[in-house]
Each structure stands twice: as C-alpha cells, then as structure tokens.
Amino acid sequence: MTLRQTLTKRQRLRAALAVVSMMQKCDSNDNPKCFIRKALTKREQNVINRELELLDVAEKIMAHEGFSGLTMDKLVAACDYSKGTVYNHFANKEDLFCALSIKGMKFIISLVKRALKMQGNSREKCLAIVYAQQLHSQMHATASFCVLMVKTPAVLERASVGRIAIQRELEMEITLLVDELIGQAADCGDLTLNRREEINGICFALWSMSFGSSAILASAQDAEAVARLDMFNALLFNVNVLLDGFKWLPMSNELDYQATWLRIGKEVFAAEVAALS
Amino acid sequence: MTLRQTLTKRQRLRAALAVVSMMQKCDSNDNPKCFIRKALTKREQNVINRELELLDVAEKIMAHEGFSGLTMDKLVAACDYSKGTVYNHFANKEDLFCALSIKGMKFIISLVKRALKMQGNSREKCLAIVYAQQLHSQMHATASFCVLMVKTPAVLERASVGRIAIQRELEMEITLLVDELIGQAADCGDLTLNRREEINGICFALWSMSFGSSAILASAQDAEAVARLDMFNALLFNVNVLLDGFKWLPMSNELDYQATWLRIGKEVFAAEVAALS
C-alpha cells in the first residue's frame, strides 16, 4: 500500500511510457488516429522493447515452471538485466502479472478484430468473438490465468495504478467492439432492444458467461463436475443459450451453429488452430 | 510441487480428519445418513475446533488488512498457537486459502438448501440459489475471493491434495442440489429437456454465469465498463436471460422476477440481508 502512494518520478514516467506504448500498439494495428508515434525517442523505444523482452522471458518461465514458479529473482536471473532495471519496469510482482494480463488482452483484441470481419450474420460474428477469447486461453494456458488473476485483490491491491488503468482501458476497448456489433445486430433486425441501454447489459452478460465458462473449464479440467461435460462444446452451448435468451436471430434451432463453430476455426483462426496441434 | 509428493504421515492424517470434519458438518445440517459422528475422539474434536478457530482469525486478518495482508506469520502471531501447530493444519499458505474457500462453500451450501425450500415455482427457486451465492460474496467480500482464488494455478499447484479434493466434493454437492431442482422442473413441465444429459449443461451454464458475473462485479466495482450497469440487477438480468434461453417457464415476460428477487431477500434470507446493513 505504501508503494502506490510513493511512486517515484521515474516510476511515473514508466507508467506514462507504458500508456504511450499501448497507444502505439493499437495504432499499429489499424486505428487511423495517430498523433504520437514520432514523439518516441530512441531511448523510449529501448524501454518498450526491453519490456516486451522481459515479458517474453517471464512467460517462458511461467510456461515451464508453473504459475508459482515465476519469481522476480528468477526473472532477473533469466534475463540480461539487473534487479533494479527489472524493478524499473514492474513496480512489484503483481505489477508483472498485470503486465502479462495486458499482453494477453492485446492479443485477444487483435483476434476479436479479425472475428468481426468474418463472413456471416451478426450472431455468427458474436460466436467468433467468444471463440477468440477461448483460443487465447488454450494457446497461452498459464498466461491466460493472469487475466483471471488480475481480477483478484491480491493483484489489484498491489499492481501499479498505471497498469491497472491500462488494463481497464483495454477492457473498455473490447467492450466497445462488442457494443458496435450489438448495435449492428439491432440495426439489421437480428436483435430487438427494449431500451438502448440494454446494449450494456447484453455486453456484460456475454462477457460474464464467456469469462465464467473458461475460468471454470480451465481450472477444473479433471474435476468431476466438469468432466461429465462435452468440454469442447460447453462454451458454445452456454453462449448459444444466452443468445437465444436475447432472441438474437437466427435462433439456435434455425441454424447449425456447431457448423459455424467449426467454420470459425477453419476460416478465421486457421493459423492459430494449426499452432495448437 | 515437492510438497505434494512428500506428504508426511501426519499431514495425511490431517487430510483424513478434515474429510471427517466435512462429513460431520454436512451431517449436522440435515443429511440423514450419519455413520461417522461418534467415531470422533476428543482429540480429533480438538483438532477440528482449533481449525475453525484458526480460520476465524485468518478471516479477520483478511477483512482487516486485505488479501495480501494475510500471511502465515501474522496468523501465527494473532492466534494462541505456534507456527508448527498452524502448519500442522495448513500445509502452506495456499492450503489456507483453500480452507477458507471451503468454509465459504459450506456457507453457500447451507444457504442453497434454504433457497430450495422457498415457496414458489421452480424458476423462482433457481433464482434463489443464485441469490444465495451472491449473498455470500457480499457478506464476506474478501473471503469470497478465495473461491475465485482457488480456481487459480497459484493455489491449485500448491494446496494439499486432501483439501482440493474436499473443495471438489463440495462443488459436486452444489451440483447435485441444482441437478435435483432441474430434474423437478423437468418433471413438472416448467422445463423441457431434449436429452437427459442436458441437465449437466444447464447446471454448468448456470454456474458459469453466476460465477463469471459475480467475479467481474466484485472486482470491478469502480471500473467504467461495469459502472455503467445497474449493478444490483445485473446478476438477475443475466440469469433471467439465460433461463429464458432454456425456455424455463414461466418466461421473464410472464412473471415479474424483479419482485421475486425482492421477495427472496425478504422471505428466505431476511436475516442475512439485515446483517448487511
């Protein structure tokens, strides 16, 4: 708790740089509004690159030695920098987790953007978004727990303010993407909104279901209560029921969404699915 | 990871005792099948009582100093026992978290049992179950994160085998209670099952939605993406949509479930709701 209040000047600078880094990232995808890019000095570029490098190393340690196997000391030992340098990037261990979560969310966002471009009706696009999120948790199993981890006070209480803000901004970005899809569905008549604010509710419900399902599935792969399910289809089933509840057309008995699910894997995320096997 | 393999004889005994303790607890509620109760010696009773005492102290520390404020050393300092004794109960810190989660789940189960006895149709009872789970996360905010925490490899990798097993058994117990309700709903025609196994899917979907919603709500009370929601009703809304998706009668436009929600608070959980304010 002391940490959060006594941020040094340097740490505040880092936070600022991190924000810049994020904006540049989003930028480099396809956001047309770009004001900041050329404002980066060589020095700042170094900082950003090193941060990415450190995160890579951290991810490798985690993939290799499990979640609790990742310690700051090990990270320092495994990279070419000193403790002080590492701590210039991450205020503490929880901050590192938060950074890993942010990396994961950026990845998800890039997948979601592709999902939205898929051929198909609005409900199929919605499924593709869920597929994207699920893909991430399969591809980076250990790391994807960070996204869950960050929802935990253990992290929220200690991570740096700047990173938590970025985390939230990214959540917001996904939210907006989903909002847009919902809006389109409403415009083309696939979905009927009672009130305009219902968009928020739908978005939150989707997020909850998707988050809840994959958290439980990921953690309890061998638990009995889950083992009795057809895990591959559990998420699809859950989301389909939810979308039926919203009367998002075409309803699940009018269209074979299992086929859609397979199609998404083949058409939209072929590379990622291939990388998994 | 070493710990899990090198359980001492004593630790195995503890695990066994813990199981006994759990069964006795379930027992003392209203389970008619009771074989074990009198097999407990005075010594074993002491162990059980002390464990409850330790958990109380731990909860107080956590409520007071936050999640990361709870350390084994502090727990030792705050209770009347020595380090060795505390470690006889909890193999390590994560094991302690798991124990707290178990305590929470027992509480939830007791609430769920009451929920099932409420006056009303099957869908209302289902809502009452969700209400119960939500109540717990409001009443024991910090502690309820343990339930989330335990889904995390940080805990799963380190907690003792025995406790994780108990945790799962309790999950199973809730699952069975919900299964039963779903079965009844199917029998009385409120709900139409395509295949008998669909019970598993419905149960899992409910669990996912409920878990996901409260995890996000609890963690992000001031996050923008969530702030824009009517938080009090968010969970009710989510679950209602889901149940509509299952065509669980009466549908949400045929009955005022907001009223049901309020009624549950007044009739079933009056004491708990009062304790909250």
Add this chain to the structure above:
DNA sequence: TTATAAAATGACGCTTCGTCAAACTTTGAC
C-alpha cells in the same frame, strides 16, 4: 570535452515461508 541528467547495478536489509530436532502431553498396557 565536459557537465548534467538518466539508467543500471547488485549488495543489502527485511519479510515470509516452511522445517525439524527437541520438549512436552496423552494414551493405554501392565
């Protein structure tokens, strides 16, 4: 070339974790 600002270093102090040999208590056999 040099003054100044920024960044990197790693030894250090502190906290937390988890262990274990020794001291103590309970049990039950005689």
Add this chain to the structure above:
DNA sequence: GTCAAAGTTTGACGAAGCGTCATTTTATAA
C-alpha cells in the same frame, strides 16, 4: 500408579523471495 510408545507442540533456524538505494555507468547536449 508407572512407564513406554505414540502423538502433539514448540520456536529457532535456514532458505528464498521481495524491494530499496547508494554507487557506478551510460547517454545527452552544450
């Protein structure tokens, strides 16, 4: 009532992790 065996408690201890900061090194720009 005594005593040995079995079980339990204790707290000092070593190991490991965390995070800091005075000092050294590097970059910048005048």
